[in-house]
Amino acid sequence: MTIERTLSIVKPDAVARNLVGKIYDRFETNGLRVVAARMKHLSRAEAEGFYAVHRGKPFFDSLVEFMTSGPVMIQVLEGENAILKNRELMGATDPQKAAAGTLRADFASSIEANAVHGSDSPENAAIEIAWFFPQSEVYSR
Numbered sequence: 001m002t003i004e005r006t007l008s009i010v011k012p013d014a015v016a017r018n019l020v021g022k023i024y025d026r027f028e029t030n031g032l033r034v035v036a037a038r039m040k041h042l043s044r045a046e047a048e049g050f051y052a053v054h055r056g057k058p059f060f061d062s063l064v065e066f067m068t069s070g071p072v073m074i075q076v077l078e079g080e081n082a083i084l085k086n087r088e089l090m091g092a093t094d095p096q097k098a099a100a101g102t103l104r105a106d107f108a109s110s111i112e113a114n115a116v117h118g119s120d121s122p123e124n125a126a127i128e129i130a131w132f133f134p135q136s137e138v139y140s141r
């Protein structure tokens, strides 16, 4: 059994649609625990830095525009295989391709405004958690 932590973001579309509680409920119902959280309206520099791996891709400017369009809810989730489990709960990037019952199938409106972010590997989870939270603000069990 591997207890992991992953970085999750409720994106501006889902915050605007008042879905934070419904999304947290999915995490908690599926064995993930919120161990750090903050709401933040990302600056352009923060969004560009956070999504730096996508710099140069055709959707990068639009992605940064979207991620800075309103506040986001940022959390660290902890639990067994948290990284993969959160990705499974999220569903495919494109909500049209996301499996039924996933967050993106239920709450996303487009491939860009897709409700949630989740770290995709242990390496990126560590980087992304540190990007938003000092260790003293992660309340691990």
Ligand code: RTP
Binding pocket: 054, 059, 063, 092, 093, 111, 112, 113, 114, 116, 117, 118, 119, 120
């Ligand atoms: P995320 O990083 O946000 O958890 O999403 P992901 O791994 O499922 O997808 P990724 O390939 O990392 O893309 C990051 C975010 O960029 C936007 N996107 N737009 N217009 C497009 O073709 C396109 N492709 C990606 C989405 O908001 C996606 O979640």
Ligand code: MG
Binding pocket: 118, 120
């Ligand atoms: Mg990604």
